[in-house]
Amino acid sequence: MQNITSLASPHRLQINIEAEPAATGPETDSQQKPGGMMEDQQFRQEVRDWLSANFPPALTGVNGLIFQGDAHAAAASKDFQAWRKAMADKGWGTPTWDKAYGGAGLSPAQAKIIAQELSAIGAFNPIRSYGTMMLGPTLLEFGTEEQRLQHLPRISTHELRWCQGFSEPGAGSDLASLQMKCVDAGDHWVVSGQKIWTSGADQADWCFALVRTDTSVKHGGISFLLIDMKSPGVEARPIVLISGSTHFCEVFFNDVKVPKGNLVGAVNQGWNIAKRLLQFERSSLSEVKTDVTPLAPIAHAMLGTDEEGRIADADARARIVHNAMRHAAYLQTVRRFNEEARNGGPGNGVSTLKNLWSGIVQRRAELLVEVLGADGLGWSGDAYPADAREATRALLHSKAFSIYGGSYEIQNNITAKRSLGLPDR
Amino acid sequence: MAVLNEEQTMLKDMVSQWVRDRMPVSVARGLYDHSGGGRKDATTGFDRDAYGEVAAMGWSGILVPEAHGGSDFGAFSLGFVLEELARTLSPLPLLSSAMIAVSALRLGGNAAQQSAWLPGLADGSIIGTLAVDEGAHHAPDTLALTATRVANGWRLDGIKRPVADGMGADLFIVAARGEDATMLFLVPADTAGLTREPLDQIDARRPALLRFDGVLLGDDAVLGHGDALLSAILDRAYVGQAAELLGLATQAFETTLDYLKTRVQFGQLIGSFQALQHRASEMFGELQLTRSAVEAALAAIDADDPQLPSLASLAKAMANGTAHRITCEMVQLHGGIGMTHEHDAGLYLKRSRVAEQAYGSSSFHRERWARLNGY
Numbered sequence: 001m002q003n004i005t006s007l008a009s010p011h012r013l014q015i016n017i018e019a020e021p022a023a024t025g026p027e028t029d030s031q032q033k034p035g036g037m038m039e040d041q042q043f044r045q046e047v048r049d050w051l052s053a054n055f056p057p058a059l060t061g062v063n064g065l066i067f068q069g070d071a072h073a074a075a076a077s078k079d080f081q082a083w084r085k086a087m088a089d090k091g092w093g094t095p096t097w098d099k100a101y102g103g104a105g106l107s108p109a110q111a112k113i114i115a116q117e118l119s120a121i122g123a124f125n126p127i128r129s130y131g132t133m134m135l136g137p138t139l140l141e142f143g144t145e146e147q148r149l150q151h152l153p154r155i156s157t158h159e160l161r162w163c164q165g166f167s168e169p170g171a172g173s174d175l176a177s178l179q180m181k182c183v184d185a186g187d188h189w190v191v192s193g194q195k196i197w198t199s200g201a202d203q204a205d206w207c208f209a210l211v212r213t214d215t216s217v218k219h220g221g222i223s224f225l226l227i228d229m230k231s232p233g234v235e236a237r238p239i240v241l242i243s244g245s246t247h248f249c250e251v252f253f254n255d256v257k258v259p260k261g262n263l264v265g266a267v268n269q270g271w272n273i274a275k276r277l278l279q280f281e282r283s284s285l286s287e288v289k290t291d292v293t294p295l296a297p298i299a300h301a302m303l304g305t306d307e308e309g310r311i312a313d314a315d316a317r318a319r320i321v322h323n324a325m326r327h328a329a330y331l332q333t334v335r336r337f338n339e340e341a342r343n344g345g346p347g348n349g350v351s352t353l354k355n356l357w358s359g360i361v362q363r364r365a366e367l368l369v370e371v372l373g374a375d376g377l378g379w380s381g382d383a384y385p386a387d388a389r390e391a392t393r394a395l396l397h398s399k400a401f402s403i404y405g406g407s408y409e410i411q412n413n414i415t416a417k418r419s420l421g422l423p424d425r
Numbered sequence: 426m427a428v429l430n431e432e433q434t435m436l437k438d439m440v441s442q443w444v445r446d447r448m449p450v451s452v453a454r455g456l457y458d459h460s461g462g463g464r465k466d467a468t469t470g471f472d473r474d475a476y477g478e479v480a481a482m483g484w485s486g487i488l489v490p491e492a493h494g495g496s497d498f499g500a501f502s503l504g505f506v507l508e509e510l511a512r513t514l515s516p517l518p519l520l521s522s523a524m525i526a527v528s529a530l531r532l533g534g535n536a537a538q539q540s541a542w543l544p545g546l547a548d549g550s551i552i553g554t555l556a557v558d559e560g561a562h563h564a565p566d567t568l569a570l571t572a573t574r575v576a577n578g579w580r581l582d583g584i585k586r587p588v589a590d591g592m593g594a595d596l597f598i599v600a601a602r603g604e605d606a607t608m609l610f611l612v613p614a615d616t617a618g619l620t621r622e623p624l625d626q627i628d629a630r631r632p633a634l635l636r637f638d639g640v641l642l643g644d645d646a647v648l649g650h651g652d653a654l655l656s657a658i659l660d661r662a663y664v665g666q667a668a669e670l671l672g673l674a675t676q677a678f679e680t681t682l683d684y685l686k687t688r689v690q691f692g693q694l695i696g697s698f699q700a701l702q703h704r705a706s707e708m709f710g711e712l713q714l715t716r717s718a719v720e721a722a723l724a725a726i727d728a729d730d731p732q733l734p735s736l737a738s739l740a741k742a743m744a745n746g747t748a749h750r751i752t753c754e755m756v757q758l759h760g761g762i763g764m765t766h767e768h769d770a771g772l773y774l775k776r777s778r779v780a781e782q783a784y785g786s787s788s789f790h791r792e793r794w795a796r797l798n799g800y
Contacts, residue, residue, distance in 0.1 A: 296799050311800055321795040329743050332717035336427060343428045352710045415709060416702035420682055425697045 043110055047117045054086040055123045064124025069247060071161060071203035084126040088157035093127020094136060101140075101148055102156025130199075131155035131162040135208050138277045142224070142265040151206075151226070165195040165209030165227070165251060166274070172197075173410045175210075176219045176271060180253065182211035189258040191227065194250060197404070201236035201249035204229050210274055213267050224270035226262040227253075243396035244379075295320050295368060302371050320367050326360050351411035352419065358401035358408060365391070365398040426505075427720045433502055439482065440509040447475065450769050453514035453776070456629035461766040463629035469593030470623075470631025471516045473552075480549020485523040488531065493543035500524075500661070500726035504668040504719065511672030514776050516630055518552050518590035524665035526553025529598045529658045533609055533649035542596060542611065553596040555662060556585035556612075556635055557655070563785040565600065565607075565655055570637060572601035572608045579647070581610065581618075581640040589783060591633025592623050598648065599637075600655055607655050609648040616640055627775040656734065662784045663737040664722040670744035670780050671712075671719045677748070677755045677773045678708055684759055701758065708751050715740075715747040735797045742790035745781040752777040 056079040067074040074080055087093045090104065095111040097103025106114075118125060136155050139148050154160045171178040180193030191211055201207065207227045214221030229236070233256040238246035265273050296311070299320055304312040311317035333356065337349050368391050369376035376392050378384025384392075402408040416422040429437060452472070458464045479485055487503040489495020507520055527546050530539055530553075545551030559569055570583025581601055588597070597612045597619075612619060618640040621633040648654075682705060685696030695701055722740035725733045752774040756763040763770040781787070 299800070310795070317795065317800060318791070321791050321800050324798070324800065325739055325742060325791065325794055326714065328739055329714040329718045332721045333713050336717045336720065339428055340426075349713065352706070352713055355706070356710050356714060409703070412703040412706040413699070415706035420702075420705055420709060422682075422685060422696040422702050422705060423694045425693065 040109065040113065044113050044117065047114055051117055051121060051123065055121065056083050059083060061122040064126060064128060067126065068129055069200065080126060084158055087126050091156060093125055093158065094132050094156040097152060097156060101152035127156060127158045129158055129162065130164060134164065134277050134280050135162055137280050138273060139264065141276065142273050146261065147264065160205040161200060161203055163198050163201045163204035163207045165198055165207045167197045168194060169196050173407050176222065178210055178212060178222065180211050182213050182223060182225060188260055191253045191256045191258055194252050196250045198249045198251050199247055201251045202238050210270050219271040220268055222270040223267050224264040224273040225258060226264065227256065227258055231256045243393045245397065295324065298368065299371050302373060316371065323360065323363050323367055327364065330356050330360050349419065351414040354405065355408055355411045362398045362401055365395040369395045436502060437505055437509065440506050444509055444513055444515065447478065448510065448513050448515040450513045450772065453516050453772055456516055463625045463631060467631055471518055471590060471593055473593060476517055477549050479517060479519060484519060485549045486547030487523060488527045489543050489547040493539060494547040501723045504723035507665055507668040508672035511669035512676035514673065514772055518554065518593065520665045520669060521554035521590040522546055522552045525555045525658065525662045526596065526598055528661040529555065529648060532657050533654050538611060538648065551595045552590065552593055553598060554588060554590045554594040555658065556588045556597045557600045558587065559585055563789055565659060568600055568602040568607065570601045572603045574604060575641065578641060578643040581637040581642065583637050584635060586634040587624050587626060587632035588635055589632050591621055591635060592631045603650065606650045607652050608650050609654060610642055610646050611648050612640065612642065612646065626779060628779040659784065660733050660737040661726060663741040664726060666780055666784045667719050667740040667744035668723065670748040671715055673773060673777055673780065674748040674751045675712060677751045678712060680769065681755045681758050704754060708754060711747040711750060715743045718743040735794055738790040738794040741785055742787050742794065745787040748777045749781055
């Protein structure tokens with residue numbers, strides 16, 4: 001159940017998630033107020049002025065996911081650190097959060113203006129993270145005031161990194177079968193067990209985890225716990241994936257002491273919180289857009305052209321075109337779903353959308369490597385063009401698309417049940 | 426489904442209601458005899474009185490300018506009327522006449538031609554259709570029917586087949602190979618030298634084979650010249666036919682889904698089996714892609730989007746593929762009953778195959794899209 005952003009890596013075939021305001025704060029739309037349009041325009045100008053004074057030009061067009069996914073890259077970049085600090089001080093990384101939580105107390109409409117203006121100049125939100133997208137909204141809904149004041153200000157500055165401890169070796173698609181023990185030891189909890197596929201756990205300062213507080217019931221025995229990764233007994237080990245990425249970790253918890261106050265919500269209510277959190281995850285999923293290199297020029301170069309300028313290999317061409325058309329229809333579908341969602345549509349299509357997306361971009365990644373031929377089979381070395389090596393890694397990486405965030409099969413189950421109303425066994 | 430405005434929502438509700446009341450699948454079934462083929466006594470392949478009702482409700486005039494008696498309500502609206510009617514395989518010449526013939530006159534017709542034909546097309550007293558194909562495949566670039574210059578006009582020689590709704594049409598928009606360019610003519614059905622005969626096609630819709638044997642026409646019959654005009658008309662045909670396929674596929678899917686929720690084997694509803702659930706989920710995904718492509722293409726017609734040719738071929742190719750897959754699954758998932766003429770699955774399969782070929786197969790449209798997009 002990894003978030004889609006967790007696979008951020010500087011590959012060609014990656015997904016970007018549009019900045020979206022977290023849901024909180026007064027739900028007033030400034031456009032509804034008298035003079036709202038005027039205020040919006042003033043605010044937009046204010047944002048533009050501030051951005052032109054504060055956004056480091058060297059970061060223009062840079063994908064923010066690189067820094068989100070790699071603490072070392074983030075620490076090493078002076079520009080990134082300057083940009084992060086400027087946005088943190090302004091509270092605009094989490095614009096709708098109250099000022100007490102490190103936000104700017106802005107309306108959703110104003111948050112949207114900030115996102116639009118960032119996008120317009122090729123800037124990214126340096127605060128965007130697991131913390132802002134998933135834990136923040138969860139604490140705002142379920143956390144105590146003390147928990148919010150402890151954690152939200154440091155999420156809104158991106159000083160601390162969070163990881164998500166959900167999956168376990170025995171609990172993947174069937175997440176609720178998780179077993180990591182959490183025992184009440186009077187003035188603290190004792191946690192022991194193992195998590196896996198935890199994105200960035202080796203770089204994370206904190207972990208929000210699902211733990212088992214009652215073994216007699218499945219869903220009703222799960223609690224939601226915040227764990228300091230520096231606690232004695234926590235060990236994160238990176239896992240090497242087929243693409244060479246070491247972004248995912250397995251995390252071992254050996255009798256880790258956790259303060260009582262770190263439990264979010266009530267004991268054994270963690271599954272409900274997790275479901276809500278996964279809705280935040282899915283709402284980010286629905287914003288995915290694909291930014292892909294056109295296949296045609298590469299195919300022309302690698303496979304040759306016929307007298308009419310078409311890709312010479314008719315079989316490969318037919319398959320490339322078929323995939324490209326599905327990709328075009330997929331982008332139309334994202335636009336349609338977003339438009340429908342804005343107008344109060346059913347909003348139950350995310351599972352369908354995710355499967356269409358993973359299928360189409362995986363196929364595309366395969367086609368790209370096929371077109372590259374032997375050039376697409378290199379792991380390292382100057383004998384292979386850098387672009388081709390990237391494409392190869394991207395292909396390997398893309399296999400995760402139909403596994404994380406709810407596998408292809410799980411999404412089909414969800415579609416069958418929720419969208420189609422098919423019966424359970 | 427895209428977001429509709431109030432008028433569009435009213436129109437859509439009105440169409441759904443009328444289809445339920447007047448065009449259940451039994452109407453399409455009525456075109457067949459007991460052997461599973463088209464009734465030999467059928468003449469036009471559609472019911473002119475039913476089309477009169479459609480016209481009275483204004484649907485045949487949706488693309489016609491108000492000055493000529495229409496509502497100018499836009500292709501997007503006509504698209505969902507076509508989609509809704511196709512859910513029950515409604516045998517009506519709305520695509521041929523209201524979408525394609527009207528578009529041809531709007532795109533190519535001079536003031537006199539528009540005044541002569543559009544009011545009748547709008548009120549349903551005239552049914553028009555496009556006569557473009559001549560052989561086994563949709564191939565608008567290689568027309569064989571010739572238009573030869575003669576004193577005071579033109580002479581047409583050749584054949585057209587299959588011409589949708591051709592047995593009941595009053596006006597043919599005929600694509601011909603002129604002396605140096607593609608030409609389009611307005612040819613009334615009663616023109617001397619033009620004969621027609623019905624084709625017993627698997628959908629029982631009675632398309633026509635037209636024979637042009639020295640048909641003489643005046644200059645006022647020339648709708649226009651050039652491949653660009655024909656392409657623009659065909660773009661509307663592609664999108665309209667795709668909208669019909671979307672409606673057909675959507676209903677075929679929903680009927681199949683209902684069966685999965687009622688059919689019991691091994692003591693349980695077969696819709697509880699994961700293998701079948703996943704096939705249903707995948708079909709649902711294909712329908713989503715197709716709906717997006719069709720709606721985008723319809724909107725592109727109304728917006729005069731220069732991308733229309735590409736969007737139209739995308740819509741038709743997607744709709745072809747999806748309707749093909751879902752009608753196959755409709756038969757398969759119904760099992761033995763789906764193989765019988767008594768069941769509707771076969772009617773959907775047969776109509777789908779005709780609509781898939783009509784105005785370009787999937788490979789035609791993938792090739793066209795590929796060329797338009799630099800592949």
